[in-house]
Amino acid sequence: MSDTLPADTNRRRTPRVRSYLGAKAVVGETEAQTQACVIRNLSAHGAQVELAAGMTVPMIWWLIDLSHGMAYMVETMWRRYPRVGLLILDRIALDGEVTADHRHLKALWMAERGLSSHTSTLL
Numbered sequence: 001m002s003d004t005l006p007a008d009t010n011r012r013r014t015p016r017v018r019s020y021l022g023a024k025a026v027v028g029e030t031e032a033q034t035q036a037c038v039i040r041n042l043s044a045h046g047a048q049v050e051l052a053a054g055m056t057v058p059m060i061w062w063l064i065d066l067s068h069g070m071a072y073m074v075e076t077m078w079r080r081y082p083r084v085g086l087l088i089l090d091r092i093a094l095d096g097e098v099t100a101d102h103r104h105l106k107a108l109w110m111a112e113r114g115l116s117s118h119t120s121t122l123l
Contacts, residue, residue, distance in 0.1 A: 026063070036099070071106075
């Protein structure tokens with residue numbers, strides 16, 4: 001008996017959904033560097049992202065889903081540039097109140113949507 005899984009067995013905890021979502025990679029907390037990217041696959045526990053040409057990411061960073069107003073703290077699990085595989089460590093809804101530690105993420109999301117920080121009280 002073989003210990004290997006059949007080729008068609010999906011080892012993910014939850015199924016991934018193919019997507020094409022506009023996103024922003026955020027590296028660093030203060031003076032954060034940002035870069036547009038695309039979420040290609042998304043599940044409850046991970047994602048596959050396509051980065052801009054020449055962009056690299058560290059092990060831990062933030063990914064903002066611009067369409068759904070979610071920020072994910074992610075860990076880079078594999079790199080096959082321009083694509084990277086990510087494990088989602090934490091998630092923050094940006095359409096409501098956020099802690100002081102996450103205000104920069106909300107500000108980035110709102111700027112992409114063309115909103116100012118004083119508009120956030122209306123969301």
